[in-house]
Amino acid sequence: MIYTFSLSNSLIQQLSNSVTTIKEIKGKEKHIVKQLEGQCRFAAYCEGLFPQLPSKKGIKKAIKRGQILLNGEQVEEGRFVSEGDQIELCLEETDRKVYEKELIIVFEDEYLAVINKPAGIPVSGNHFKTIANALAFNLKPSGQRDATAPKPVHRLDALTSGLLLIGKTASSTIALSRLFEGKQIEKNYHAIVHGHAPKIGEIALPIEGKSSLSQYRSVEIGANKYVGKISLLALQPRTGRTHQLRIHMRELGCPIVGDKLYSGDRKIYSGKGLFLAATQIKFTHPATKELMEFRIDPPNKFRKILST
Secondary structure (H helix, E strand, O other): OEEEEOOOHHHHOOOOOOEEEEEEOOEEEEEEOOOOOOOOEHHHHHOOOOOOOOOHHHHHHHHHOOOEEEOOEOOOOOOEOOOOOEEEEEEOOEEEEEEOOOOEEEEEOOOEEEEEEOOOOOOOOOOOOOHHHHHHHHOOOOOOOOEEEEEEOOOOOOOOEEEEEEEEEHHHHHHHHHHHHOOOOEEEEEEEEEOOOOOEEEEEOOEOOEOOEEEEEEEEEEEEOOOEEEEEEEEEEOOOOOOHHHHHHHHHOOOEOOOOOOOOOOOOOOOOOOOEEEEEEEEEOOOOOOEEEEEEOOOHHHHHHHHO
C-alpha cells in the first residue's frame, strides 16, 4: 500500500514552547540462560532480550555502564555465557522532559509511526530539543502488551528533513532495527545540488574505511541567480554511512546546496538551510506483514529555488 502525504506551510511552522515532565519507569528484569546451541558471547545473547534496549549499540553501552549484570557482576561484553547463568537488567526510574513541539504525523498505528521530521532538529542526543523528546507529545500510547516509549529506529542528519520511522512497541522496534541492519528498508531522498549533474549514475566511495554506494537520477535542471546552475536529484543510498549522500554529492562535483560542511568555496544560500529531504520509505510492517510505502513531496523551498 502506498501512502502519499502533502504538507502545508502552516502545519510545518506549528510550535509550542511549554515543557512537560513524565516518569519513565525502567526497573529491573532477570533472565536465566537456558539451552544454548554452541558458544555465545554476553552482548550477542542480550540482543532482543530486553524491550528497553532494542539495538546492539544500546546493549553494549548498558553493559559498559554496569546496567546489565552476569551472575550479579559487571563483565565485558565478550564474555561467554553458560546455561543457568543469570542476566539482570538494572535501569533506574527517571524523570524525562517532553519537548512539546508539534510534529507532522504521516502514519500511526499501534506498532509504529512515520513522521515528517523538520529540518534543524536532531533526532536524538544530549539535547532537550530533539525529535526523540517530542514523540511522547505527538503520538498516541500503544495498547499492545509490549508497548514502550516511542523511539526512532534510524537517523537523519539534524539539517535533513523528511520521513522518519518510529517504533512504538518493543517487538516492532527490534524488528524494524533488524530490517535496517539487513538493508531491507528502502529510503529515497531528493536534493538540490550545485551544477548540472549527469542524467543518471552511481557513486561508490569508502567512508571512514567502509564501503558505501549511492545512486542518483537527475529530475530537473535550472539556474538560480544566487548560486548559479542547480539540479534537482532523486537519490537512493544503498548503504547507510554518516553523511553519505552529502559526501557522495561532493565527490560528484555537485555538492548539496546549503551544505556548509561539504560545499567548499561554493556559495551558500544564506538562511535557507540544507536542501536535502527524505521523501520516500518502503518496508514490511513487522506485525501485519503488509508492504508499506510512504511518499511526501520535497519541501516548498525546493520549488522556490528552482523558480528563482
